[in-house]
Amino acid sequence: MLSRVANSIYWLGRYLERAENYARFIDVNFNLMLDLPPDLKEQWEPLIFATGDQELYTTKYKGFDRKDVIFFLTFDTDNPNSIISSISFARENARVIRENLTKETWEKLNELYHFVQKRATKKSWLNGDPRQFFEDVKNQILLLYGLGESTVARTEGWYFRQLGLYLERADKTSRIVDVKYHILLPSASMVGTPLDFLHWTALLKSVTAFNTYRRLYGNIEPSKVVNLLLLNKYFPRSVFYCLSEAEICLNKISGNGDGKINSAQRKIGALRSKLEFDDVNEIMSKGLHEYLDDLQLKINNVSNSINENFFQIKENVMTQNQTQE
Template sequence: MLGRVANTIYWMNRYLERAENYARFMDVNFNLSLELSPNEEQQWKPLVVITGDWPLYESLHEKAEKNKVINFMAFESENPNSICNCIINARENARAIRPEITKEVWEQINALYYLVKKASEKKRLNDSEVRHFFSDIKNGCQLLYGIYDATISRNEGWNFAKLGQLIERADKTSRVLDVKYHLLLGSAKQVGSSLDLIQWTALLKSVSAYDMYRKKYGKLSSTSIAEFLILDTDFPRSILNCLIRAEQSIVRLCGSSFGYCNNAQRQLGALKAQLEFTDINDIIAKGLHEYLDDIQGKLNDISTAIYEAFFSIEPHVN
């Protein structure tokens, strides 16, 4: 497969996963804001911080207000990571590799495109329309994942698609957990309070982990939630599970599971092994924020290594 085509497939799936994650975060936060005191900055600023786009937001707006954050993360044309721009980019990538995907996949990506286009054309959505929009994005992306699974051959393109989706998913799970730990908890006195439990519940729901977490652990606790979202091997949105499945795809692309054939495979395997052989108490003792920050940095390094190993065109040297 041409590196250009592989890169397009990889990023098409990263953009789709990013759009769905943003819809998840905002939908849960929107519902949470209806139950808590109206401190807009405390409730909405963390969502922008999750994306790493806070400097851009500050350049456009003075305060983190509900409607401004929703518009920034969903429709802002100047925000390259907004849901609207992610879906537009995913569609452009899909158009570029149209022969590599099925008619059903193309039609569903088009449906998502017209969904965001219609919503963005409205100057302002009311609360009911906002909730429907987030729900439609989540459902539309999940439908697309199902269509992709059911209609695409398990070839090189499939593995590049899964690699992009899983790297993006691992990154977003680490970010939402990191933001809760640092920004949503006002003080040590709130640990174990009803507000703290509401926030942890919202965090689990934002990654669709609430039901599976309660089934495994029962009682809510910050340590168990961190363990579930970082180290669980069975839950599909945990960081470790994403890395396990991403490694399976890169092994198929490299053709060997013994050792490594490039730096991307080496770095991905090393990060997966790091999580496999660690304990949540060791992570907490070292500092959860520092550990998650390290994971995010390594995921960025892996993404760069994937580009260099599979997508870049090196100049010919005589």
């Protein structure tokens, strides 16, 4: 497979997962605000920190008003990671490799692109309830995933798309956990209160893990939530599960008939192995924020190694993709 084609497929997976994640946690945060005590100010700042775009945001907006945050994360084309930007980049990558996609995948992605573009021109969402829009975005991306599962041959292209999807999901899960633990509560005295419970519940819902958690663990406990979202071997949005699946994809792509492994395989294998034997109690006692910072850095290093091993050619679309990571 040409590097140009592989790169576009890989970033198609990353951009769709990014847009779905943004729609998911904006929707969950909106619902959370409805349940907060009337004397507690809405918290939209954590969403900006979860995406890592606080520097860009503060150059454009003065405060963390609900409308500004939602617009920045959803419709602001100056934000390369917003929903509208991510879906636009996904469609552009799909257009470049259209002959490698199924007809159904291209048509549904094109529909999603025009749906978001049309809503961006309307201002009704500013004063209304935007939850249905985010629900529609999530459902349409999940439909694209379903089409892929049912119609795409498990060839090299499939593994590149899944590789991008799982790396993106691992990164976003770690960021969401970090924001909840590090900056979400107004003070340490709130730990263990009903408000704290509400935030942990929102965190689980933001990655569709609430029902799974309740079945596996019962009562909400921070260490158990962290264990599910970081180290669980079976939950499809845990960091460990995502890295394990990404490693499988990378091994399929690399082949390694000669017994040699490349730097990307080495890094992702080391990171997956570390998480496999990490203990949640040690993580919590030594500092979850520091642990997650190191984890995100290592995920970025894996992504950089994938670029070095498979995508090192100069193309317009590739350059655009690499700047958005």
